[in-house]
Amino acid sequence: MLIFALPVLLAAVLGTAPSGADIYAAKCASCHGAQQWGSPDGPSLHRVGLADVDFYLSTGRMPAAAPWVQVAHRDERAGQQLPLAEIRVLEDYLAPVVAGGPPLPEVVSGNDLEHGHQLYEMNCQQCHAVGGDGGSIGRSDWAPALHQATIDQVADAIRAGPGEMPRFGERQLTQSDLDDVAGYVLAMQNAQPGSSIPSRSSGPVPEGALGYLAIIVLMTFVFGYWRHDKGGSIK
Amino acid sequence: MIVRRAAGWLDERFGTNAIVHVTLKKIYPDHWSFYLGEFALYFFLVLVGTGIWLTFAFDASSQNAYASVLALADRSHPIGYVIRQVHHWAAVCFVAAILVHMGRIFFTGAFRRPRELNWMIGLCMLMLASFTGFTGYSLPNDGLSGTGLRIAYSVALSIPLIGRWAAGVFVGGNDFPTPQLTTHLYTLHVYFLPVLIAALLGLHLALVIYQKHTQFVRDPAHVVGRRFWPDYALRTIAALGATLAVLALLATFFEINPVGDYGPYRPWIVMNGAVPDWYAAFLEGSLRLGPATEFRIAGHPIPPVFWPGLVLPTVTFLFLLLWPFIEARLTGDRAPHDVLQRTTAVPLRVGVGAALIFDGLLLTIAAGDDQTAATLHVRLDTLVWVYRIALFAGPVIAGVLAARIAAEMRARVPAGGEPPPDAVLLVRNARGGYEEEGPQAG
Amino acid sequence: MTVALFLILTIAGALAATAAAAFQAPPSIFGGGLALAFIGLAGAAGATASAMRAPDDLTEPRTARGPTSPPPLPDDGRVTRPAFGGMWLAAIGAFALLGLVPLISLARKPGRASRTGWGAGVRLVDENNAPIPHDRLVAGAIETVFPQGATDLPEAPAVLIRGDDGGYRAFSKVCTHAGCPVALYRHASHQLICPCHQSIFDVQDGARNISGPAPRPLPGLPLDVDAEGYLVARGDFDAPVGPDDWDRVS
Numbered sequence: 001m002l003i004f005a006l007p008v009l010l011a012a013v014l015g016t017a018p019s020g021a022d023i024y025a026a027k028c029a030s031c032h033g034a035q036q037w038g039s040p041d042g043p044s045l046h047r048v049g050l051a052d053v054d055f056y057l058s059t060g061r062m063p064a065a066a067p068w069v070q071v072a073h074r075d076e077r078a079g080q081q082l083p084l085a086e087i088r089v090l091e092d093y094l095a096p097v098v099a100g101g102p103p104l105p106e107v108v109s110g111n112d113l114e115h116g117h118q119l120y121e122m123n124c125q126q127c128h129a130v131g132g133d134g135g136s137i138g139r140s141d142w143a144p145a146l147h148q149a150t151i152d153q154v155a156d157a158i159r160a161g162p163g164e165m166p167r168f169g170e171r172q173l174t175q176s177d178l179d180d181v182a183g184y185v186l187a188m189q190n191a192q193p194g195s196s197i198p199s200r201s202s203g204p205v206p207e208g209a210l211g212y213l214a215i216i217v218l219m220t221f222v223f224g225y226w227r228h229d230k231g232g233s234i235k
Numbered sequence: 236m237i238v239r240r241a242a243g244w245l246d247e248r249f250g251t252n253a254i255v256h257v258t259l260k261k262i263y264p265d266h267w268s269f270y271l272g273e274f275a276l277y278f279f280l281v282l283v284g285t286g287i288w289l290t291f292a293f294d295a296s297s298q299n300a301y302a303s304v305l306a307l308a309d310r311s312h313p314i315g316y317v318i319r320q321v322h323h324w325a326a327v328c329f330v331a332a333i334l335v336h337m338g339r340i341f342f343t344g345a346f347r348r349p350r351e352l353n354w355m356i357g358l359c360m361l362m363l364a365s366f367t368g369f370t371g372y373s374l375p376n377d378g379l380s381g382t383g384l385r386i387a388y389s390v391a392l393s394i395p396l397i398g399r400w401a402a403g404v405f406v407g408g409n410d411f412p413t414p415q416l417t418t419h420l421y422t423l424h425v426y427f428l429p430v431l432i433a434a435l436l437g438l439h440l441a442l443v444i445y446q447k448h449t450q451f452v453r454d455p456a457h458v459v460g461r462r463f464w465p466d467y468a469l470r471t472i473a474a475l476g477a478t479l480a481v482l483a484l485l486a487t488f489f490e491i492n493p494v495g496d497y498g499p500y501r502p503w504i505v506m507n508g509a510v511p512d513w514y515a516a517f518l519e520g521s522l523r524l525g526p527a528t529e530f531r532i533a534g535h536p537i538p539p540v541f542w543p544g545l546v547l548p549t550v551t552f553l554f555l556l557l558w559p560f561i562e563a564r565l566t567g568d569r570a571p572h573d574v575l576q577r578t579t580a581v582p583l584r585v586g587v588g589a590a591l592i593f594d595g596l597l598l599t600i601a602a603g604d605d606q607t608a609a610t611l612h613v614r615l616d617t618l619v620w621v622y623r624i625a626l627f628a629g630p631v632i633a634g635v636l637a638a639r640i641a642a643e644m645r646a647r648v649p650a651g652g653e654p655p656p657d658a659v660l661l662v663r664n665a666r667g668g669y670e671e672e673g674p675q676a677g
Numbered sequence: 678m679t680v681a682l683f684l685i686l687t688i689a690g691a692l693a694a695t696a697a698a699a700f701q702a703p704p705s706i707f708g709g710g711l712a713l714a715f716i717g718l719a720g721a722a723g724a725t726a727s728a729m730r731a732p733d734d735l736t737e738p739r740t741a742r743g744p745t746s747p748p749p750l751p752d753d754g755r756v757t758r759p760a761f762g763g764m765w766l767a768a769i770g771a772f773a774l775l776g777l778v779p780l781i782s783l784a785r786k787p788g789r790a791s792r793t794g795w796g797a798g799v800r801l802v803d804e805n806n807a808p809i810p811h812d813r814l815v816a817g818a819i820e821t822v823f824p825q826g827a828t829d830l831p832e833a834p835a836v837l838i839r840g841d842d843g844g845y846r847a848f849s850k851v852c853t854h855a856g857c858p859v860a861l862y863r864h865a866s867h868q869l870i871c872p873c874h875q876s877i878f879d880v881q882d883g884a885r886n887i888s889g890p891a892p893r894p895l896p897g898l899p900l901d902v903d904a905e906g907y908l909v910a911r912g913d914f915d916a917p918v919g920p921d922d923w924d925r926v927s
Contacts, residue, residue, distance in 0.1 A: 118498075121506075122821060126505050130508075136609040139615055141863075163865065164865050168815075168818060169815035172814055207489075208514070210327075211324070219267070221719070222267045222474060226267035227267075311701070312701075313698065317707055317708050320708075398923045402922075457738055458738075462731065465726075469723070475718075476721075479719075483715055502834065504858060522854075535926055536921040540854065544855075604875075
């Protein structure tokens with residue numbers, strides 16, 4: 001392992017940026033294989049598409065802390081967040097290998113938020129829930145919350161379908177659709193409840209809990225008065 | 236002064252002074268737990284008041300219902316926003332208050348003869364309150380409530396023999412969703428159900444006044460308490476003020492039911508994490524835990540939702556409804572009672588109550604079993620089996636445990652009382668050690 | 678005194694709320710004013726009640742509500758001679774039976790429309806009514822589809838899936854448990870999951886129900902490609918859609 005890491009360390013010590021090959025050898029090859037054909041610890045990277053690679057690297061899911069672990073965990077970045085420069089270099093290195101799958105998507109935040117909301121309702125909220133809060137997808141797996149996703153990550157995931165997420169190709173969601181739904185995801189992140197209401201509902205169950213809390217508050221108020229008037233002793 | 240003249244004016248025409256006098260000087264027992272029923276009453280009054288206002292702002296047609304509620308959810312119109320928030324929060328608190336009040340009645344034995352009928356009326360109001368809440372939050376025709384309606388429609392359909400008829404009455408048509416669904420629910424929610432609740436409520440209060448309120452003070456021949464005017468009247472006004480204050484605070488600081496996020500209902504669209512309002516969550520949990528088996532009788536299917544969705548709540552409801560008679564038969568206590576009991580007085584009751592509360596909480600928690608499984612990193616199907624086993628074993632364990640603890644607590648000697656004859660007393664001697672005294676010592 | 682303070686709070690709160698409403702202030706101001714006013718009211722009433730120090734052990738007698746005699750109605754044999762008494766009861770019973778008629782007629786029984794809109798040659802369309810070309814979906818994709826010309830029938834919606842193996846499959850989107858849309862698709866595990874009660878259907882095994890409370894697989898929709906390259910159905914669903922009911926004898 002250290003042999004692979006040596007070029008990177010040397011590069012860091014000498015002040016030269018490590019090459020894509022060096023990074024791959026140090027951080028990825030142990031699971032994905034020296035020629036990217038995979039191993040018992042990680043899948044092949046051939047023809048997966050740059051969108052897929054960019055998603056995993058930019059969200060910090062890869063390089064993984066342990067094989068197969070972090071993909072199943074809820075929102076945990078049980079991986080290592082590589083610096084942006086290294087991600088770029090690594091992507092350039094892998095580009096010929098992963099070609100054939102969804103390329104890096106272009107995306108800008110769309111203006112038609114209502115259309116974006118409709119697309120989100122139709123295609124996303126059955127897993128990612130209302131407001132992008134994320135949710136269970138069966139077994140012990142989780143569709144992550146979208147509160148911190150960048151617009152590129154959203155577009156990557158839509159085109160690449162990482163993990164269990166379905167893939168949405170260009171004929172199903174056009175570029176304009178992609179911009180609109182990505183714009184809606186951003187809008188959800190920025191949705192302030194309004195300076196007037198500090199907290200928004202996270203569903204009927206917390207609402208019910210608050211209802212009971214209200215009853216407890218009322219009972220405390222009454223109990224306090226009652227004890228006070230009884231002179232502190234219960235007959 | 237004005238009041239006196241107005242009273243005189245009425246008395247000349249209707250002879251009201253005598254009745255008013257009796258009413259105002261009536262004695263009511265006082266205990267902090269007696270205010271729970273009042274909280275429920277005030278929540279209901281707030282619901283009616285805010286509800287009437289909302290009928291002016293709400294468009295009950297299926298097409299426009301969602302848009303009209305969106306207009307109310309718009310914070311740039313603060314009055315409509317606050318009134319709608321207060322209305323929904325009051326519904327959440329109303330059912331909670333009824334349940335806590337019912338718990339007080341249950342554990343203090345207030346339902347015993349001669350008040351069995353009032354207990355049954357109260358239980359019916361709990362059911363009606365839940366139905367009213369369910370139809371009410373389904374009025375906006377939004378994505379979340381529509382999903383719940385679809386499930387309720389399937390449960391109604393699952394009734395043997397009369398399933399299609401019952402489902403048709405529920406949704407006002409032959410399919411789901413019908414074009415007139417929202418209008419039909421509106422009729423149920425605004426007219427039919429609240430009138431039933433109001434009528435039962437009137438009967439409920441009339442019975443409390445006529446049979447007189449129970450009390451903790453051990454004086455069966457008298458009502459011991461405070462005079463209504465001005466003492467109790469001021470206290471109940473304070474309770475009303477507190478109720479309104481709590482609702483105003485909830486509406487101010489916590490947004491409830493953001494229908495704008497849910498989108499309008501479409502039968503082919505669903506969201507992850509869809510659960511009903513908390514008072515129906517136990518049904519959601521039971522549906523998730525229910526078996527997948529579909530029995531058939533002579534080729535007629537009995538869909539699996541029938542058992543968790545209908546049989547379970549109906550059996551529970553009937554059991555609770557008849558509890559005063561069941562307990563009377565099991566304890567042999569058929570005498571009339573006006574004095575309340577300490578909670579531990581009847582361990583059987585404590586056990587049954589604990590068992591019911593355990594299952595109720597378990598099923599409510601099971602409504603979020605997918606989230607629990609993902610958070611705890613356990614497989615969902617494993618968790619479902621754990622819940623299923625707990626559903627049957629848990630109430631037995633909880634009930635027996637609670638009954639035993641209650642029996643032990645009941646047997647404990649009260650302060651200043653006499654110890655039982657076979658007790659062993661521990662006495663500290665002059666050297667600082669302990670010695671045993673009593674006939675069984677040594 | 679405390680009471681005076683609380684009453685001042687009440688008046689201030691109520692006036693603040695009124696002003697907030699008049700000036701269209703944000704809801705928190707209006708609600709906050711209301712809360713203050715009601716806190717004031719509660720406090721004032723409570724403080725007054727406490728300050729009165731009224732006795733809480735006043736008594737009045739409880740009257741025993743036992744059985745009272747004599748029986749309420751006088752005994753008059755002329756009204757209740759046995760035969761006529763029985764027939765009166767029978768008449769009441771007959772009216773009760775008649776009373777069921779308006780109740781039952783509230784809903785007509787042949788109630789469940791059960792039209793899916795699918796049939797041989799019906800094109801698949803998306804929610805914008807556009808037909809679906811055979812290369813619309815990439816591998817691992819899912820889309821909700823409807824029968825052309827019948828997009829708003831409740832039992833019509835279907836899911837079109839292109840598996841990781843590239844093959845197309847379509848199933849009813851109405852869960853056979855309680856009717857929720859089965860919208861969750863895990864393409865790597867080839868599973869359709871209903872988010873309501875977590876029923877799982879295996880896409881590669883005819884949407885067989887492999888977990889959860891659903892009693893039957895999702896009905897499948899046989900597919901074909903027409904001459905213009907659009908996806909069409911080869912017939913209706915191969916099983917009844919959605920949850921069963923008593924009248925769905927099979």
